[in-house]
Amino acid sequence: MKVAYFTHSLASCWNHGNAHFLRGVLRELRGRGHAVAAYEPEGSWSLENLLKDHGEAGLEAYHRLYPDLSSRTFTPDVDLGAMLADADAVIVHEWNEPWLVATIGRLRSKGASFTLLFHDTHHRAVSDPRAIRQFDLDGYDGVLAFGETLAEVYRSWGWGNRVHVWHEAADTRLFHPPQEETERRGLVWIGNWGDDERSAELESFLFRPAQTVGLPLEIYGVRYPEHALSMLTSYGVTYRGWLPNARAPEIFAQHLATVHVPRRFYVDLLPGIPTIRVFEALACGIPLVSAPWRDSENLFNPGTDYLVAQDEAQMERHLIALKNDPELRAALVINGLTAIRSRHSCSHRVDQLLAILAAHGAPVSMEMTA
Numbered sequence: 001m002k003v004a005y006f007t008h009s010l011a012s013c014w015n016h017g018n019a020h021f022l023r024g025v026l027r028e029l030r031g032r033g034h035a036v037a038a039y040e041p042e043g044s045w046s047l048e049n050l051l052k053d054h055g056e057a058g059l060e061a062y063h064r065l066y067p068d069l070s071s072r073t074f075t076p077d078v079d080l081g082a083m084l085a086d087a088d089a090v091i092v093h094e095w096n097e098p099w100l101v102a103t104i105g106r107l108r109s110k111g112a113s114f115t116l117l118f119h120d121t122h123h124r125a126v127s128d129p130r131a132i133r134q135f136d137l138d139g140y141d142g143v144l145a146f147g148e149t150l151a152e153v154y155r156s157w158g159w160g161n162r163v164h165v166w167h168e169a170a171d172t173r174l175f176h177p178p179q180e181e182t183e184r185r186g187l188v189w190i191g192n193w194g195d196d197e198r199s200a201e202l203e204s205f206l207f208r209p210a211q212t213v214g215l216p217l218e219i220y221g222v223r224y225p226e227h228a229l230s231m232l233t234s235y236g237v238t239y240r241g242w243l244p245n246a247r248a249p250e251i252f253a254q255h256l257a258t259v260h261v262p263r264r265f266y267v268d269l270l271p272g273i274p275t276i277r278v279f280e281a282l283a284c285g286i287p288l289v290s291a292p293w294r295d296s297e298n299l300f301n302p303g304t305d306y307l308v309a310q311d312e313a314q315m316e317r318h319l320i321a322l323k324n325d326p327e328l329r330a331a332l333v334i335n336g337l338t339a340i341r342s343r344h345s346c347s348h349r350v351d352q353l354l355a356i357l358a359a360h361g362a363p364v365s366m367e368m369t370a
Contacts, residue, residue, distance in 0.1 A: 001088045001357075001364055002035040004114075006104070008095040010038040010071040011062055013245040014050035015192055015222050018093055018121050020245050020276050023066055024171025024346035025353070030068060032350070038071035039083070041097070049222075053242065061244035065174060081107055087114040089362045091144070094120045098134050105139030115362040119144040121168065123265035125153045133157075141360045144353075147273030148297050164356050167299065168276040170283035172345045174246065177285030177337070178253040186216035187319070188255040188286075190248055190277060193224040197263040199231075205291040206259050207235040209315040215323055220251065245280075252284040256329065257322045259315075260290040260306070272296035279344050282306065282336035287329045289318045299344065305335045 005022065013019040026036045040047075050058045074083070080103055084090055090108075092101055101118070108116040118140050124131045137143070143159055144166040145151040154163040187210050193199075210217040219232065220243035232239050243251060252258065258281050266273050271294045278300075281288050288306040295302055302308045307322075309315035321328055358364040 001362065002037070002086055003029055004037045004039065004084055004087045004090045006039045006090070006092045006096055006100065007071070008093060009040045009044040009046045010069065011040070011059055012044065012047035012050045013062070014046045014053075014058075014242060016046040016095075017276055018095065019046075020171070020280065021121070021168040021346070021349075022093075023062075023069060024169070024173070025350060026069060027066065027171065027173065028346045028350040037087075038069070039074055040071050041100075042073040042075050050242075053222075058242075058244065061246040065246040080104060081112075084112065084114060089115045089117070089357050091117045091119050094118065094122060094124070094132065094135070098136070102136035105136055107139070108141070109139035115357050115360045116140050117142050117144050117356070117360075119166075120150060120154075121146045123150075123263070123270050125150055126269040127265050129153075142356065144356070147270060149270045149272050164352075165297075166349065166352060166356070167273075167297075167344070168279060169344045169346050169349045170276075170279040170340050172283055172340065172347070175249055175280045175283040177333070178249070182253070184254060184256045186218065186255055188218050188220070188251060188258050189261070190220045190243060190251065190258070191261070192221040193228050194263065197265065198261055199228070201261050201264070201291055203231065203235075204312045205261050205309060205315050207231065207237060209312060209319055210237070211235045213316055213319045213323065215256070215319055218255070248280060249284045252281060252286040255286060257287040257289060257319070260288055260293065262291065262293045267293060272299075274299065278306075279340060283340040283345075285333045285337055287322055287332040288336065289315065289322070291315070300339050301335065304332075305339045306332060 007018060007022055009016055010019060010022060026038060029036050084107065090104060092104055104116065116139060118137055120143060143154050143163040145154055145163055146166060146168055148165050151163045151165045189206055218238045218240055220240045222242045229239060260278050262275065282305065290306055290308050292310055307318045309318050354364045
């Protein structure tokens with residue numbers, strides 16, 4: 001089967017979390033013998049910012065650790081009909097331009113034989129619904145939503161059983177514990193500042209507790225404005241700047257623990273949807289403590305796979321325990337790894353994707369599933 005995926009960028013993960021999951025999914029599909037093609041717009045916002053800040057060197061980790069992946073760029077004058085003439089399945093991510101979404105949908109409506117899915121991995125359906133409703137999805141066979149609460153939004157828009165919950169997951173070919181353990185020290189947080197969506201939560205569940213309990217904290221990410229950088233300095237945080245996501249496992253391997261601080265949209269409006277950082281951290285065998293987040297879909301075992309802090313005081317207690325109790329750290333590592341390896345790898349998600357495509361009539365060779 002030939003699968004075509006239209007992403008914002010495969011090469012760049014600069015403020016572009018979908019690239020993490022997509023790389024793992026495409027590599028898993030290739031490993032099972034399927035042909036895959038990734039397409040991204042020329043001059044994508046994520047790639048342009050990466051190159052502006054880091055030059056071609058910023059792509060080194062991606063090329064080195066994903067040597068089997070590549071993408072093709074396109075411009076608005078592309079002949080999509082010719083490009084997709086031999087595709088069996090086409091998936092279009094929501095971080096694409098409306099004209100592209102509509103044009104591919106019209107190809108399907110006019111008789112193109114591929115199965116066509118729209119992939120939504122963002123909170124805009126609730127935070128900015130007009131941005132999503134502007135997409136013409138009439139020709140699409142189904143929607144892939146990265147959580148049940150998001151799927152419910154699409155069901156309310158009339159998609160019924162044509163919307164499928166397809167959570168993100170860890171690429172366990174890359175995200176795994178180090179082969180040899182070395183000394184671990186302090187906390188690490190890998191995440192972008194964003195638009196002040198969680199600034200108060202970061203202060204109360206990460207910056208201040210780390211300082212209070214005496215754990216050094218390193219932060220990697222982008223889009224930190226001056227007031228955010230000043231806040232980091234005031235709490236003694238070491239800011240490391242952008243980190244290629246492909247290098248995250250080596251950074252996790254250097255630290256005692258990490259923290260999950262969900263954006264408010266994923267606490268209030270789309271509860272139950274973890275970010276991909278949760279999957280990746282647990283896959284790397286690093287203990288994790290989460291700020292308040294309700295696992296309404298029972299993806300994990302809170303308190304066993306990771307710790308949950310309901311307030312700042314409890315976060316401090318958890319961090320002290322992790323700092324002083326190697327047996328607790330070891331138990332969390334084992335349980336977290338078991339959760340990922342048993343149900344939350346990209347291999348599991350490809351199993352699910354192939355079943356979804358088959359249900360919509362795609363010529364999936366079931367013997368190719370794991």
